[in-house]
Amino acid sequence: MASTACRLLRCIPAAVMVMLLAAMPAAARVYCNITEIDVKQLRNGVQITVKSDGILNLHYTSQQEEGRRYELHFHGARNATGKNFIDVSKFPVSHIELTTPQDAEEGVGVEMAIVMVEASSVRTNSSSDRQSYIITVRSSRTLEGVGEEEASEEEEAEKKETELSVSYEDGLVSVLAVKADLQEVLGEIASESGTNLAVDDAVEAEANLHLAEMTVDGMLRAIASAYGLALSEVEGVYMFSRGVPQDLAAYRLSGTTSFPMRYTRAKDASGLLPTFLYSYLHVNEEQNAVVVTAPQQMLDKIEADLRAVDVAPPQILIEAMAVEFGSTDDLDAVTQLFRGDLTGETNEEGEPEFSATSDSRTGQLSYSNIGELPDDFEARIRVLETEQRAQIRAAPRMAVMNGHHADVFIGVRRFIIVEYISYGQSVEKIQGVDVGVKLRVTPLTGGGGEITLNIDPESTEVSNISEVDPETGLPVLRTRQAGTTVRLKDGETLMIGGLSQQQVEDRKTKIPVLGDIPLIGGLFRSRSRSVVNSELAIFVTPHILTPEGRLADEEEEQRIRERFLAPMDPAQ
Numbered sequence: 040m041a042s043t044a045c046r047l048l049r050c051i052p053a054a055v056m057v058m059l060l061a062a063m064p065a066a067a068r069v070y071c072n073i074t075e076i077d078v079k080q081l082r083n084g085v086q087i088t089v090k091s092d093g094i095l096n097l098h099y100t101s102q103q104e105e106g107r108r109y110e111l112h113f114h115g116a117r118n119a120t121g122k123n124f125i126d127v128s129k130f131p132v133s134h135i136e137l138t139t140p141q142d143a144e145e146g147v148g149v150e151m152a153i154v155m156v157e158a159s160s161v162r163t164n165s166s167s168d169r170q171s172y173i174i175t176v177r178s179s180r181t182l183e184g185v186g187e188e189e190a191s192e193e194e195e196a197e198k199k200e201t202e203l204s205v206s207y208e209d210g211l212v213s214v215l216a217v218k219a220d221l222q223e224v225l226g227e228i229a230s231e232s233g234t235n236l237a238v239d240d241a242v243e244a245e246a247n248l249h250l251a252e253m254t255v256d257g258m259l260r261a262i263a264s265a266y267g268l269a270l271s272e273v274e275g276v277y278m279f280s281r282g283v284p285q286d287l288a289a290y291r292l293s294g295t296t297s298f299p300m301r302y303t304r305a306k307d308a309s310g311l312l313p314t315f316l317y318s319y320l321h322v323n324e325e326q327n328a329v330v331v332t333a334p335q336q337m338l339d340k341i342e343a344d345l346r347a348v349d350v351a352p353p354q355i356l357i358e359a360m361a362v363e364f365g366s367t368d369d370l371d372a373v374t375q376l377f378r379g380d381l382t383g384e385t386n387e388e389g390e391p392e393f394s395a396t397s398d399s400r401t402g403q404l405s406y407s408n409i410g411e412l413p414d415d416f417e418a419r420i421r422v423l424e425t426e427q428r429a430q431i432r433a434a435p436r437m438a439v440m441n442g443h444h445a446d447v448f449i450g451v452r453r454f455i456i457v458e459y460i461s462y463g464q465s466v467e468k469i470q471g472v473d474v475g476v477k478l479r480v481t482p483l484t485g486g487g488g489e490i491t492l493n494i495d496p497e498s499t500e501v502s503n504i505s506e507v508d509p510e511t512g513l514p515v516l517r518t519r520q521a522g523t524t525v526r527l528k529d530g531e532t533l534m535i536g537g538l539s540q541q542q543v544e545d546r547k548t549k550i551p552v553l554g555d556i557p558l559i560g561g562l563f564r565s566r567s568r569s570v571v572n573s574e575l576a577i578f579v580t581p582h583i584l585t586p587e588g589r590l591a592d593e594e595e596e597q598r599i600r601e602r603f604l605a606p607m608d609p610a611q
Contacts, residue, residue, distance in 0.1 A: 070147040071095055071170075072119035076135065078127050083181050085132045087153065087174040091116060094169050106158030111174070113149045126283055126318050131156045131178045133317035156314045207231040211252040221246045221266065225279065228258065239280040242268060260336065269293050269334040282334050283318045294335050298342055299328040302351045311348045316341065352441040355482040355490060356582040356590065359447065361432040361498075362420055364574045432476045432498075432575070438584065442483050450475010450499070474499050482581050488529045495522040496535060496577045527581060529591075535577040 071093030079086045089095065089111075098114040118137050125135040136152040153161070153176065160177045202217040205227040212232055216224050221244040229236040232255050244266050250258060259277055263270035267282035269292035284290035300308050305327045309320045319333040319341070331341050423429035433449035454469045481493040497520040525533055549555075553563040582590055 070115050070117055070145075072117050073113065073137075073149060074119050076120060076122075076125060076137075078125070078129060078132070078135075080129045080182070081175075081178075084159070084178040085127065085129050085176045087132070087135070087176070089113075089151070089172045089174070091170050092119075095165075095172060097163065097165070097172055100161075100163065102161065106160075107155045109153045109155070109161045109174075109176075111151045111153075111163070111172075113151065115147060116149045117147055118149050124283065124318075128315045128318070130180065130182070130314060131159045132176055133314060154317065156310075156317060203227065205231050210254065212255055212258045213251045213253075214248050214258065216246040216248040219246045220244075221262075224248065225259075225262070228255070234259075235276040237276055237278045239278075241281045242279055263334065264336045267334070267337060270336075282337060284332055290332075292334065293332055294338055295330065295332045296338050296342070297323065297326070297328045297330045298345050299326060300345070300349050303349045305329050308345055308348055312341070312344055351586060353484055353486075354438050354440060354584040354588060355484065356584055357435075357437045357439060357445055357480050357482065358580040358582070359437075359478055359480065360417075360420075360434045360578045361449070361476045361478065361496070362576050362578070363430045363432050364423075364576065365428050365430075366574075433478065435478075437480075438588065439480070439482060442481070444479055444481040444493075447478040447480075448473060448475060450477075472499070476575075478577065480579060484583060488583065489526055490529065490581045490583065491524065491526050492533060492579065492581060493522075493524045494533065494535065494577070494579060496520065496575075498575050529583050530580065532578055532580040535579075536574065 071091045073089060073091050073095070075088075075090040077088040077090065079088070094115075095113060096115050098112040100112070101110050102108070103110065118139060120137065123137050125137070127134050133154045133156050136154065138150045138152075139146055140148050140150060153174065155176065157179065159179070162175045162177070164173045164175075165171075166173065200217075201219050202215065203219040203223060204215045205224070206213045212228060214224065214228065222238055222242060224246045225236055225238050228234065234255050236259075246262075246266075248262070248265075250261060253261065256272075260270060262268070263279065269280045269282050269284075271278050271292045278292060280292050282293070284293050305322045305324060309317075309322055309329050312320065319331050319337065321330040321332075322328075323330050329345060331338060333341065420429060420431065424431055433447055435447045437445045437447070439445040451474050452471050453474050454471050460466070475498070477497040477499070479495045483491045483493075497518060499518045523533075523535060527533060548566075549560075549564040554560050556563075585591055
């Protein structure tokens with residue numbers, strides 16, 4: 040009995056403790072408030088300071104949209120700044136977005152996004168008291184005049200002098216404002232003209248205006264347009280708010296329009312507009328459109344600017360011919376034919392000029408020339424091909440966008456065995472190798488009938504039919520290549536030569552059985568070697584196409600169509 044009583048007495052304090060804990064309210068979640076976000080322009084970037092009233096913990100960061108958006112997540116903080124959008128407009132930062140996740144408990148958790156004009160590097164550091172974070176966004180530019188010593192007090196006092204005068208006569212308003220508060224300017228206009236105005240408290244700007252004898256409506260719309268404000272008239276009351284919608288009041292006075300791009304990527308088009316407009320622009324990549332939310336007068340201006348940059352790039356027709364000559368004499372004859380009808384410059388002897396380069400290691404000479412081909416040039420090449428003295432390896436005709444490259448490959452793909460070491464073991468894999476003629480042409484034109492060509496021709500062949508690689512057992516490959524960048528007129532031809540090659544062929548024959556007899560077998564075997572020298576020449580002719588995709592010269596269009604066995608339809 041006594042022992043039972045003792046056990047009960049020992050249990051009473053535990054039960055009381057459980058009851059007391061159950062009666063106590065649940066502990067509130069600990070958090071801090073983000074009270075201020077300070078932005079400072081640096082010579083080579085922007086410094087953003089996030090301040091709080093307690094310990095500020097940065098959960099994690101991420102960089103998205105090709106380095107143009109940097110996100111920070113403060114999981115133990117609330118947004119006490121009263122703002123969800125901060126217009127920075129300090130290069131390279133466009134604006135800052137503050138949001139609270141929908142699943143955040145008790146509204147604790149802040150997601151901060153820094154949107155930049157161009158891809159930039161970002162660095163974050165916590166302050167010594169851990170109540171703020173310093174975010175530094177590095178720029179690719181260096182701004183002059185930033186970070187210099189402040190002006191003297193007299194200069195600052197002079198800068199702060201303001202002037203404001205508003206007159207109203209015969210229904211016309213005149214305004215002269217120098218460094219005046221915009222709300223005061225609008226208030227004076229309303230007072231002098233008797234107009235009902237409602238101005239949002241978020242409208243903050245320093246006004247410098249000199250407008251004379253304008254109607255009240257015209258004056259107010261001019262001010263709204265100049266400072267990017269949203270303006271609407273409701274039952275005789277003019278209502279002003281910030282142009283960038285940050286709340287429902289500003290959003291109701293703005294409009295949203297989607298501008299589809301026809302020829303330019305939407306992301307590229309938005310990047311061509313002034314940086315301060317980034318707060319209004321959003322890119323819809325699925326529809327290739329720029330979506331703008333702004334006052335109506337700004338929508339009209341932005342639409343005009345987007346249409347100005349959304350222009351179809353030129354298209355360039357590339358005629359190319361890769362010809363391999365069996366002897367240097369044939370190449371020289373064709374070169375003289377090409378140069379004889381040339382309209383370019385000549386030397387003192389009256390011979391056209393060459394542009395040549397040499398390889399000091401191999402002694403190989405590469406040369407190029409620019410001119411106009413005679414009308415029967417291709418016919419003469421065909422004659423040489425019939426006589427087996429030349430071979431047209433490729434003759435493509437391609438249309439390419441301005442600044443883009445066109446690739447041509449005529450040949451076959453062979454495969455070689457490649458051996459490499461992986462985790463200490465020897466591993467083999469099959470590697471494909473293109474054997475034939477490759478040609479990459481990149482044209483660029485800015486108008487005026489001139490075209491800049493970047494050309495990289497390459498020829499890969501089997502150097503010796505009987506020679507094999509001892510490791511792979513496959514034929515040895517040999518490559519010939521040369522490159523050049525030149526400026527031509529529309530219709531001129533560039534010739535690239537000097538891609539020479541020597542192909543050696545060893546042939547072994549023997550009489551069966553007798554050729555294998557020891558000592559005397561050599562009498563019944565024979566060996567021969569043939570050496571074939573070849574020269575590869577590339578002829579490239581660019582033509583600027585019309586917006587309809589045709590040549591400006593109809594006769595030239597007809598000639599090219601006949602060349603490629605595609606006669607022009609008379610009905611076209």
